[in-house]
Amino acid sequence: DVADERPVVLKVDHVAKSFRLPTEQASGLKMAFLNWTKGIKGYTEQKVLRDISFEVHQGDFFGIVGRNGSGKSTLLKIISQIYVPEQGTVDVRGKLVPFIELGVGFNPELTGRENVYLNGALLGFTRDEIAAMYDDIVEFAELGEFMDQKLKNYSSGMQVRLAFSVAIKAQGDILVLDEVLAVGDEAFQRKCDNFFSEVKKDPTKTVILVTHSMDSVKKYCNKAILIKNGEIIERGDK
Incomplete structure (x- = not known):
């Protein structure tokens, strides 16, 4: 197998993960x-993920469907190292950029420009690296004339476009x-589609797409897993 x-x-x-839910407020x-x-627990354990195992190879467009x-969503946060699994391990090789929560x-009090630098820094990029990517980000987001306005004055659609552009x-x-999160008007949606098509051709880029749409999986993904009740119930590849 190539x-x-x-x-x-x-x-x-x-990987397994549970959350504690309070049973009743003492x-x-x-x-x-x-x-x-008395040994009475004030919570119940809710299993969210059970024994999840899979591998993603460089160049994969990998779908996680459910x-x-x-x-x-919990799996996504574990992959992005926001949550820690209580069992099992996650090994990431390379720089991982998550776009999972808007x-x-x-920071709404900062301008669009300042937010690009802030977000880039949080993703682990140096100021020079962000500066090199800045024009591309602004052009993709189509927010040129708004970059020096505060983020709180942006519409929700504009905020999504900026965040999405930084991520990709x-x-x-x-x-x-x-x-x-990859929402927007039709024109922006087409732009995202085109971006995905380009990424698919780049053997060095890997995308993990979390979706509930089988159409998206068929359109973009070469591999996918289907999750139900915290377990992988199907695996597939093209």
């Missing part, structure tokens, strides 16, 4: 202490993308 000869850039190995510290002394509540790393123009090795 695919196996390409370097592995992401290895997810037997009324006050005294009750919580009494419950604790409905809301399937566990895919507004993370953006940042010269990382692995782009992790939640498709729900």
Whole structure:
């Protein structure tokens, strides 16, 4: 298999994650202490991911598919190293750029220009590297005349375009993308489509696309996993 000869850039190995949900609010510290002394837990464990394992190779356009509540968002945060798995390991080889939550790393009181530099710094780029990417980011976002206005004066659509442009123009090795955020008007959507088509042709770039749309998977992805109730129930490749 030719695919196996390409370097592995992401290895997810037997990952599991639970969250603690409070069962009932113990009324006050005294009750919580009494419950604790009796061995009564004030929470239940909810398993969100169970024994997830897969590999992504350099150049893959890898789909993670699932409905809301399937566990895919938690998996995304573990891959992006926002959450720590309670079991298993995640090995990332290369610079990973996540675009998974809007507004993370953006400050509404700063201008668009300042936010590009702030966001780039949070992604681990130097000032010079951001400066080299800046014109590309602004051109892709089509926000030239607005870059010196404060972000809080942007419409939500403009904010999405800026955040998305930073993520895809940042010269990382692995782009992790939640498709729900890749919204915009039709013209911008076409632009994103074109970008994805270009990326697919670049054997050094890897994209992990989280989506609930099988159409997107068919259109872009060469490999995909389907997650349901925190488990991988299907795997496929082209």
